[in-house]
Amino acid sequence: MTSGIELQNVDYAYARTQVLRGLSFMIEPADFFIIIGPNGSGKTTLMRLICGLEKPSSGRVTILGRSIQSFNRKRLAQKIAFVPQSTPLDFPFTVFDVVLMGRSPYQGMLGMENKTDVEKARQAIAFTGITGLADRKISQLSGGERQLAFIARAICQEPTLLLLDEPTASLDLAHQIHIMDLMEKLQSEKNTTIVMVSHDVNLAAMYASRLLLLNKGEVAFIGSAEDVLTYQNLEASYGCPLLVDQNPMGAVPRVTLVPGKYIPKKKT
């Protein structure tokens, strides 16, 4: 239970809109926890709540049994690292600089790094597999490479919990797999709890230890991939016809979209 996160009856409202409602669930330590759901279901907001970037309107988010709000920001940053969906592009820091910044929760205010920090940055870069990019400027990298750099930065933070908001969105296929494998490696080698928002249901199915299907701000379904990814559950949440069968590579469901032309017309 040491690094588990628990949500107790969490509501979140913004500008008179109820975005999240009655969320209560637990994320176990070393979970690979993936949140899926249609657009507008509140996934990103949920992620920000778990991160501590937003406060719930009611209810609590706890980590280590303590409410997230009670943590000192820097201490929290030593436990939770966050890779947001998009980052601004307009600064010419090198990859190494960016990864090194991940050490700031452990540094004084002036942020002067020592030898240990530099070494840990190197290790994070090696772990992520981007050693060749270390001296390149972030602004000159491709989308996938940039994402890896920010993930390396998060790894450098040595968190017990790593949160990623749609890390594979709009990346090419090789980078998508590379990132998911990297997360699995983190989970198995360093016991890091991974919490991810994903738009790719199949990718989520192949990696997640637990899935949460979020719909209209509420927990629609939570559990293993087999439990959650049934066509009834999915069609109810996503509102479109889907075909669910077995993934040829393993014991997880596979979800296929159904184009209109394959749906038999009703006979009059």
Place this chain on the structure above:
Amino acid sequence: MTVTPVWAQQHQVIDLLGRSMSVPVNPRRVVALAPNITEIVYALGQAQRLVGATTYSDFPQAAAALPKVGSYVHLDLERIVALNPDLCIAIKDGNPIATVTRLESFRIPVYAVDPKNLKSVMDTIMRVGILLQAENKAKQLISNMQNRIQVVAERIAQADHRPKVFFQIGIAPIVSVGTNTFIHELIEMAGAHNLAAGNIAYPRYSKEQVLGMLPDIIIVTSMAREAAFERIRNDWYQWQDLPAVKHQRVYIQESNLFDRPSPRLVDALETLARLIHPELFEDSL
């Protein structure tokens, strides 16, 4: 005990702002901090004492050769100090107080005057004259000025009308002079009525307002040159209904004569009088 040589002797004086200070009995390195001060020193025949003057000290011609110390509203402290003056003469209206204070902190005495009309110009001439050991010359100058003023006054007394004068000191926008200026004083003494008289020292007018006032005479002062003079005059000549235009009485005058409170104010007065009442001055003054 050392004996102070004659040339280094000092005495206490009080300037025209009531400030008390110690100045040399025989000042030999004087800096004039305004163009009208320069004119006054030259008029007193004491130009040999001057070691520096402000940028626009252009009268008399010889003054242009003096080392320049910046403009009177923005004095160059370093240039003044480099001249090693033993006395500076400042004017209240224009010289920045901060600069005067700093000069005094360097132990350079600054004698302040406030010439803003004929009377105070004459006071200034008197006090500066005493300051520069030229008291007699000062008296002579003042007496001469008073005589000339008297002559003008006597002739003007014979005038049977007071023309309406619009005195324009600013071209765009049109600016004239109110009661609290020395130009107003000169206009009245020259036997005319200043159309812009009033509380505002430098009131502005639109063209229509001036046309509405129907001035008999328009006098424009400008630092511009001949070509611009023609343009300004033609600008007014468009308005045929103006008495000033009908009688061809739009005059351009050099601004230095009229905006500098110096002994030449009397020249300005005579010029004005001749322009306004030519009938009284057909023989020369």
Place this chain on the structure above:
Amino acid sequence: MRATESNIIKRLIKVTGVLLVVLVLALLIGLSIGSSGSSLTALWNGLSRSESSDSVLMTILWKIRLPRVLLAALVGGALSLGGLVFQALLRNPLAEPYILGISGGSAIGAIVGILLGFSQFPGITLTSFGASLATLILILGISAGQSILRKNALLLSGVMVNAFCSAVIMFLVSMTQDTRLHNIIFWLMGDLSLGNLQHTIILALFLIPCFVVIFMYANTMNLMLMGKDMAQSMGVNIRRANLVLLLVTSLMVSACVSQCGLIGFVGLVIPHLFRLFLGPDHRLLLPACILGGGAYMVLCDLLARAIPQQGELPAGVITALIGAPLFIYLLKRSNP
């Protein structure tokens, strides 16, 4: 990983050392040149206080030039730092230290002070400073409600308030016909000649703590460049950082402006110049801007004093004449 292997502390010492030398050189050159002549031997005599140095020279060196070059260095450093911080805070490369209404507000305060007949110290300095702070509060108030576009709201409010103040200033200027008009114009163009050593020291006592506080947030500024969310998730208290940086920087810039008028282009150009050579790390940029900006201002002021025959140019004119082409050149250098 070659470039990234060198220690930040070593780099910091190198940058600070080099620029400190540059600044001292600039100060010495500034002391030896002036409107009454330039002479290095005179400076040497003055510095060594030998018997042959006369009191006029000493007065010029120590009572006229020294306060002035020190003031130039202080103001140049503070304005450059102000530009750097606002460029980071507002994430806008065109941000300069006056952008949050400081130029408009302080100018109105100064003009009111001049029209009321106050002298520069303490009257005009105080009215200018006070008006500047009032404008800042106004802008904070206007942009407080909007949360999402908060950065843009701040920027936009600042620009609008400055524009409004410009109109008011033009009105006040057009209404003034007497000699006070000259004082107003000089103030608006920037004027480093107004203070003595005491005023410069008072300003230094105010500015140096500001430098220190801002330096403590140098690393935070780096983190903030990566976006609010990432910075916050790395332990930065974004709200407090924004507030502290905003307030301290505004106070710093207001203090400079209220003493020297509006000297422009320094705060815009110097951060870009050093970013080109030193990269985006604020821990290096900060001391670089302070020292380098100071040296730049000393040299600009030098030109303002030494070039014209008839009396000096306002400092703001030189910084604009040099700064604008320099900025264009930097633009071309960084966008090949």
